[in-house]
Amino acid sequence: MRDVGDRNGQSSQPVTFASPEIKALSRLRSDPRFLQRVRSADVGQAFQLKLASDDDKPQWFPEYEVLRLVEFFSCWVMEWETGMDGLAIQNPEPKDLGDVIPPWDFIWTDNYLCDPSVAPVSQIPAEPKVNGYEITDELCAMAGCDCEDDVCDPRNCACLRRAADCYPYQGGHYQRMFASSDDTKNASDDEDLGAARRDFVYLKDGSIDKNVLLGTPIFECNKSCSCSSSCRNRVVQKGKKARLAFVKTKEKGWGIKALDIIPERTFVGAYGGELLNDTEAERRAGVYDQKLGTTYLQNVDSHIIKVHLTRQIIEKDLAEKGELNDYRGNNANKLKLVDLVTKAADAIEIYEDYWNFLEAGHPVKDNLYDAEVRVRDKLPPGPEDGRIFARAKNDAYQWALDKARRTRKKHSQKNPEVKMDDPYHPDRDFDHPAWIFLKLGTTEQNDLRRMAVERSNMEDERMVTVDSALWGNHTRFFNHSCDPNICHVPVYTDNASLMRPLLAFFTLREIAPGEELCFSYAGDMGSNEVDVAIAASAPQSPAKGRARAKPTMIHPPSTRPGAETEAAITATEADGAAAAINPAKERFLNIKCKCGAANCTGRVF
Structure with a gap:
């Protein structure tokens, strides 16, 4: 050299x-x-x-x-x-x-x-109990199935239930499998299982089923399972x-x-x-x-990590209130937890989008950014903070309207045969993060800020x-x-x-x-x-x-x-x-x- x-x-x-x-x-x-x-x-x-x-x-x-x-x-x-x-x-x-x-x-x-x-999986400590309740930790993914055959039957393989329990996100592939509140019915009865048939993500040739959204986490059978290497879920x-x-x-x-x-x-x-x-x-x-x-x-x-950390925040809040058991046990209770976690995860993502929007920089947004930092970090408010947030709500309406117009224009360019002359409606057309966040009540905003900061700290740590x-x-x-x-x-x-x-x-x-x-x-x-x-x-x-x-x-x-x-x-x-x-x-x-x-x-x- x-x-x-x-x-x-x-x-x-x-x-x-x-x-x-x-x-x-x-x-x-x-x-x-x-x-x-x-x-x-x-x-x-x-x-x-x-x-x-x-x-x-x-x-x-x-x-x-x-x-x-x-x-x-x-x-x-x-x-x-x-x-x-x-x-x-x-x-x-x-x-x-x-x-x-x-x-x-x-x-x-x-x-x-x-x-x-980084500690190996075998050395990852369990989450400490909160008010006597066990909190779901990251090792919940390690369970296996006890299927009797070398090749698992997806209609009763525990690895699909494990996937649903590890990814409590409403509308996802696994949650649609267990959409019924009665988890004791025969799994072959598709009408009782919501929109998704209980089946593995993989087809027989090893490719991902086209009915499954790409990006959906996959839980393969593993060394804890009784099936062989020929199982379709490997x-x-x-x-x-x-x-x-x-x-x-x-x-x-x-x-x-x-x-x-x-x-x-x-x-x-x-x-x-x-x-x-x-x-x-x-x-x-x-x-x-x-x-x-x-x-x-x-x-x-990935999204499942954000959902998992959100779940831990929700479970700790419920445990402190002594209510966590109301969201565990049977499938109906599990679905209640899925609903809470999904709404919280989506809301935190909206707040993160709102935060990224403020960080982009703009004279109007700079004032709002400084005010938001003071509120988020629980610092003494500035003398103009009240006016800044009030003005921001009006500005957010215009930001959302401008975005809706751009979206509609782009859609019309791609699909000129589709006419879209209806008036813009905030509940239907406005998806700007600043509009969505700022229209919330003060209590909802503060709770969302708390969860977003807590999850961000958990991400940095874990x-x-x-x-x-x-x-x-x-x-x-x-x-x-x-x-x-x-x-x-x-x-x-x-x-x-x-x-x-x-x-x-x-x-x-x-x-x-x-x-x-x-x-x-x-x-x-x-x-x-x-x-x-x-x-x-x-x-x-x-x-x-x-x-x-x-x-x-x-x-x-x-x-x-x-x-x-x-x-x-x-x-x-x-x-x-x-x-x-x-x-x-x-x-x-x-x-x-x-x-x-x-x-x-x-x-x-």
């Missing part, structure tokens, strides 16, 4: 993912349990860098060394990938001898590995089955493409890596930003981030597209915690052979018919989970156009200097998008 001269004329080794100081970020590298994985990756990485370097590449029969590198990498992937199917490699025009394979800058894992900052845990390939793209570096037709809603990989707490994630983000200018950090955030920089799999090569063809779905398998769903990628539509697999780094899911249904259900959509305002956004190096192999796994001092000067948020927001989609925004974030 070549030295890069600094500004004083001295030479120094460039910081790379292979540098000891970067590898040292992962304390798992020195864990004896992973010695074999670490050693094989380090040997392969050193071999690739040697072939990529002009100063150290072989002079005689280099094609033999290239073949050795390809075979070594292919065997390594096949050995450690869960499905043991491997991935092909396609790069018809390598830039150097090491560029025949993707950057070997990580150790393979298809699952989550707990950094010491997909992600067995690894991908779709034939994929690493491919070197012209504009976006290395990516992943399909080798065959992949049907809609098919599993193509789960985001693996190290689980970090908030403090460790921010520490690593600072190093990655300053030293490398890139990061693979992804918040493990939510985790997955780092796929030093440990990961093929999903770390998925590139961004403004018109994505894959999205991730929260899935629970073995060692489950409600706060730690696997981010499992499924196809949004049928994928053609040779098509690259891409998702939206910005979090949206494109514009196909499935997504229209998702958008129409907002804010209730399970797919709507919002990322926290942290500088730990996913930003794979493959977004750097045309990077050669050595550049993709190394960084010059100039890169580090630029990263240190520019704030992380500004850099992320100005990543130029080259996805080529018809609806490309020109920016990744």
